[in-house]
Amino acid sequence: MNETDLALLKAKYPTKTALATELINLEAILNLPKSTEAFISDIHGEYDAFQHVLRSGSGNVKQKVAALFAGKMTKNKISNFSFLIYYPKERLTAIKKRYASNEELCQWYLDTFTRLISLLHFVSTKYTRSKVRKALKPEFVYITEELLYADLDSVDKLQYYSKITENIITLGQADAFIIATCHSIQQLVVDHLHIVGDIYDRGPYPDKIMERLMQHHSLDIQWGNHDILWLGAVSGSQLCLANLLRICARYNNLSIIEDAYGINLRHLALFAEKHYQDNPAFQPKLMHNERPLSAAEKLQITQIHQAIAVIQFKLEGPAIARRPEFNMAHRAMLDKIDYAKQTIELKGKTYQLENTCFQTIDPKAPYQLTPEEQDLIDQLTTAFMQSDKLRRHMAFLVKKGSMYLTYNDNLIFHGCIPVDDKGKFQTFRLNGKDYAGPELLTVFEKNLRESFAYPHTTNDQATDLLWYLWTGPLSPLFGKHDMTTFERYFIADKETHFEAPNAYYRLRHETWFVDQLLEAFGLDPNTGHIINGHTPVKKGQSPIMADRKMLVIDGGFSKPYHKTTGIGGYTLLYNSYGMQLVTHQPFTSRADAIANLTDIISTKRVVDQVSHRKMVAQTDIGKKLIKQVRLLKELMLTK
Incomplete structure (x- = not known):
């Protein structure tokens, strides 16, 4: 025991009786059963469904x-x-x-x-x-x-x-x-809650989810790729901001920006109305139970969608040019277009473009923002950075969040650990040093925290790395080689839409690979699990992989995923008896649930069952208490 620890303990427990009382208390706690943890992933703004799962304890x-x-x-x-x-x-x-x-x-x-x-x-x-x-x-x-x-x-x-x-x-x-x-x-x-990424985007009420989480008694958050866009926007990344606004327009969620966070989009709407017309590729996606939009509302969102998408594509070129270490030159699109023929050459093949909206692009300087666009994106950046409510939500996200977490024998992260086809960690070179595996996630987290603490609008490295986390080929939150946003808007050939996933998503079915990852992060493969979100589990697929060591719990809270998954999401419970995977049916509405007792729990499947109940002594908290008990016993000997 060092002198500082000794002095602190002596001050806190000045008598032998006080020491004995605390020792009795701590050693008794070590023999209580482990409390229940719940894991929820990919909430995507679906507040009512999230609330129901939270209130019911899955x-x-x-x-x-x-x-x-x-x-x-x-x-x-x-x-x-x-x-x-x-x-x-x-x-x-x-x-x-x-x-x-x-x-x-x-x-x-x-x-x-x-x-x-x-x-x-x-x-x-x-x-x-x-x-x-x-x-x-x-x-x-x-x-x-x-x-x-x-x-x-x-x-x-x-x-x-x-x-x-x-x-x-x-x-x-x-x-x-x-x-x-x-x-x-x-x-x-449920004693402790793990949010395994993607609170934001697609659904209408991420702000309400954040307010609810801020009231929760005990939780942690592993950041998702969609959360990064909002963190990036508040940290000064205009690229993150443009992507964020584009997604909100795509899913008819611009009201989040204006009504929830008080950011005025009038200038964007006026600019879009001036330069853009109707365009089927940019019309908002509506859910079956949403209020139908009037023709005027639909047109305005379609125009905004085009305006911010073009600004995004313009901003991507300079970012890719100033960060050659990102290896994303193939993703700069606007200089590959033949504007006279309305075609583009990709991977040696020429494609006809459709639904184009390139009227503000100068073919001689395709990545140059017009003065209006520059003024617009600067105003929006300032508004996002100065939104008190948004800043408060992002501060909580940073405080409670991390790129990954090891907790009670479980490795928890949102997306993937980038690996090659043989399962070897892929390296990302930054400032002359290679990072891979746990070190890669750590350096990304360090840069994220730096960018949030010291916001920049001048495209510094930390801010650019936030955008890379959204879309980069070695981003552990994205997990694919390309994000084919441009192709999905403008090219009919669906072969160009394919986003090749990292080898992680194939290898995570293999027990040897999962064991290898657990060891790399300091966990025991005999008792550990990996818990992921990010990728919806499609109909017919199992969320339990690699001899029950890999669990994927993004079953699809988000309504756009329900056709793909056939369910309303997965959650996971972990108590002293083991783990249960909970399958949820799509949530109808809060009113229906309350009036008709409509529950969304359909099945519970035992993932891992222990022969002896797990006690507090076997948890991470227990390890800290055991260390404290040892120190107290050492102090007892000095009395």
């Missing part, structure tokens, strides 16, 4: 209700009670309408109090009392603890407990108490 709440009340509740009653816990405020409104008399309602309240306290006790048994107390709402801590730890066999206190519950009702606190208790149950059912 189905864990209903599982606990069914286990506790087996033989006492019918299947229908289990569902009703579970939905009360998911949506207590809304369900209370509906339930109270059923009771004609106050006496009947009071009886329902008393029965519900008893059931909720029983469930709260059931889900809190593997936690210390102090941890349970932190999960209770402060205004009801005293009442809840009295009921939670009640000795119902004691005749002397039965009237005491009865008076507590009666007064909750007579003093008008019944609804507030139920809501508070339901929220405590939600928190205790």
